Amino acid sequence: QVQLVESGGGLVQAGGSLRLSCAASGRTFSRYAMGWFRQAPGKEREFVAATTWSGGMTYYVDSVKGRFTSSRDNAKKTGYLQMNSLKPEDTAVYFCAAGWVASTVKNDYQYWGQGTQVTVSS
Secondary structure: OOEEEEEOOEEEEOOOOEEEEEEEEOOOHHHOEEEEEEEOOOOOOEEEEEEOOOOOOEEEOHHHOOOEEEEEEOOOOEEEEEEOOOOHHHOEEEEEEEEOOOOOOHHHEEEEOOOEEEEEEO
């Protein structure tokens, strides 16, 4: 079992930065790949980034490439999403998730956090 808690969301102006954290409890966090998803009002939850269990490989949706960086520290049982050059269209609730594979598909993840709101003003 893995429990996930996101933090670090907030209100930021366009062009600004935020760093989201995903704190995990449970002994097996390091065995799981980690994903980040987001959901804007009235829209489906969409893939943002995924990192393998070792942190050796990371995948991003095209719209955030070059602006967002996903990383993890297995010793601290924490994942991070560094978001730079934020745009109003990045406004959403951001979720971290843990699963057996670093997938772009939300159904491939077994564990989810409660989400943290990110609002980017223009």
